[in-house]
Amino acid sequence: MSRHLTRMGRSLSGRFTSPLRSERVAARLGTWLGISFTVAFATGLFSHFTQHPPAWLLWPSRPVNLYRVTQGLHVISGIATVPLLLAKLWTVYPKLWQWPPLRSAGHAVERLFVLLLVAGALFQLVTGLFNIAYLYPWPFGFLQAHYWTAYIVYGALVIHVVNEWAKVRRHLFTRVEEPGRRRFLYTVAAASGLVALVTAGEALTPLERLAVLAPRDPDAGPQGVPVNRSAAAAGVTEVLRDPAYRLVVTGAVRTELSLSYADLQRLPQHTVRLPIACVEGWSVECEWSGVRLRDLIGRAGGSQEAYLTVESLERSGYYRTSEVRPPHWNDPLTLLALTLNGRPLDPDHGYPARLIAPNRPGVMQTKWVARVRVS
Amino acid sequence: MRWLGHAVGGGLVVLGLAGLVMETDPVGWALWFGVLLVAHDAVLMPAILLIGLVAGRLGPAPRAALIVAGAVTLATLPTVLALGRRADNPSILPLDYFRNLLLVLAAVGLTALVSRLAGRAGASRMAARPRSAVSRLRQRLTKRR
Numbered sequence: 001m002s003r004h005l006t007r008m009g010r011s012l013s014g015r016f017t018s019p020l021r022s023e024r025v026a027a028r029l030g031t032w033l034g035i036s037f038t039v040a041f042a043t044g045l046f047s048h049f050t051q052h053p054p055a056w057l058l059w060p061s062r063p064v065n066l067y068r069v070t071q072g073l074h075v076i077s078g079i080a081t082v083p084l085l086l087a088k089l090w091t092v093y094p095k096l097w098q099w100p101p102l103r104s105a106g107h108a109v110e111r112l113f114v115l116l117l118v119a120g121a122l123f124q125l126v127t128g129l130f131n132i133a134y135l136y137p138w139p140f141g142f143l144q145a146h147y148w149t150a151y152i153v154y155g156a157l158v159i160h161v162v163n164e165w166a167k168v169r170r171h172l173f174t175r176v177e178e179p180g181r182r183r184f185l186y187t188v189a190a191a192s193g194l195v196a197l198v199t200a201g202e203a204l205t206p207l208e209r210l211a212v213l214a215p216r217d218p219d220a221g222p223q224g225v226p227v228n229r230s231a232a233a234a235g236v237t238e239v240l241r242d243p244a245y246r247l248v249v250t251g252a253v254r255t256e257l258s259l260s261y262a263d264l265q266r267l268p269q270h271t272v273r274l275p276i277a278c279v280e281g282w283s284v285e286c287e288w289s290g291v292r293l294r295d296l297i298g299r300a301g302g303s304q305e306a307y308l309t310v311e312s313l314e315r316s317g318y319y320r321t322s323e324v325r326p327p328h329w330n331d332p333l334t335l336l337a338l339t340l341n342g343r344p345l346d347p348d349h350g351y352p353a354r355l356i357a358p359n360r361p362g363v364m365q366t367k368w369v370a371r372v373r374v375s
Numbered sequence: 376m377r378w379l380g381h382a383v384g385g386g387l388v389v390l391g392l393a394g395l396v397m398e399t400d401p402v403g404w405a406l407w408f409g410v411l412l413v414a415h416d417a418v419l420m421p422a423i424l425l426i427g428l429v430a431g432r433l434g435p436a437p438r439a440a441l442i443v444a445g446a447v448t449l450a451t452l453p454t455v456l457a458l459g460r461r462a463d464n465p466s467i468l469p470l471d472y473f474r475n476l477l478l479v480l481a482a483v484g485l486t487a488l489v490s491r492l493a494g495r496a497g498a499s500r501m502a503a504r505p506r507s508a509v510s511r512l513r514q515r516l517t518k519r520r
Contacts, residue, residue: 018427083446086423093420116388119412126411129450134459134467139403148394149404155387162380180435187439191446198479199451212475213451215459221466232463348464 016094020184027164027171028185029088034161036081037121041154043074047279048147051361053325061331064358068277071361072203075281078128079199083191085121087184110163113156120153132215132280202282216282222346225286228278228362231347234314236368240351247336247353251374254301261352264338267291272333278362288356290337293329293372302374304330309375310355313368322364324357333358336369436494440487444480451476 050059050067102108127138127146136142161168176182201211201218208218216226231237247264249257259267269289277283297306308324328334334357338344345351350367357365395404423445430438448455455472 079450082450086446090423096416119408122411122415123408129453133453135453138407140399144398145404148391151387151391155384155391158384159381162377183435187442191443194443195447195450213454213472215454215468217469220469226466227464230464
């Protein structure tokens, strides 16, 4: 019986006869995947620590497009990784059925980390693709699960690279000579390039017309700009029309301010061009005008080193408030914006006033701002 | 140096697992983690292998087109299905993705067809091409020898 099983196992992995499966092809695809997972891990960590900075960390407000570029890269290169991962797993699939499955304790541990790498890579790509399509069919929080799984995947990847380095080095700078294998690699690269091409326009405006399979059209939305959280979803449609609206600047200030919408309009107005850039990858540059945040804090007499908390009219929600640290609010580009592309803000874009700052994630560009707390 | 790599990698894995236990629903996470792995190893990959058995008989151009078309479809499927649309926010998933996917797949198919026809035309041109001066000269030289 056991001999029968052994023969079956051996013959099973021996049945994969495609000449395209070679160590060199696997090494080449592995190198590409190593690069794309490194980009994803680095840009993902950047976004995480932008949104949850430790108390001592002061991100600079420039370059203006840093957040936009890194998150566009994260999402578009993530989508383009799908063909690479599938091709790589196809190339090494016979190893799943190797016989005997476990040769020693060391081999068992090695295979356990490969399992974590494969399942983790699939998990990251699937949850990422679902997230940009606004689908959340799972019981856990996407943010936390995608963030912590990234450590598992990258840790397992480091171990895998250490174990396979000799093979990778053998093939790194050698040409894939066999034409069939070369064609296979070109085909996989073409598939990656094509998915990038039909989605990148949601972040890379010159490619906008090609973005036929991107979850966002950078022109679609109120005032021609996309929205993540609508006024209806935030439950503020009624309260934002209230004539008793006042913007309050309070906390560690010399004089508290309480300004009506008309008061805000009477203050010196400035116009800036800044992108609204979402962690989900889409971004678009717009023209905003309104009051400089640093003018408001100066008028109230707050310290230049103060930390600000901007609060929305929203009653609840994870992004009801956001913190603005000195490099950002002292930047002359940072506004409490009243208009978007020359017209008063649409309710979905944060009427009466919203925060807009350079190099900052969209979820932290707080909308429907009613209060600025200085501390 | 190997031990250093293993230590760093192992440390990152432990950090990730600890974070998942503390900040997410670990049972739900493990379920998705396992189901995705099984779905790939036992469903998706066997299906790809079956398609490959048939596609292996086709020429290189249609095979490449199948690979590209399949990869594009899988990589954009959650967007194409557009199940995440919301009544309050029409700027989410605003396009006709099903039509767009068909157009992209048609373009892929067309490219494969053109390259196949071009390849065939190229091959027949090679066969019908009048021999060049060099090859005539070479032939004469070999004859003389």
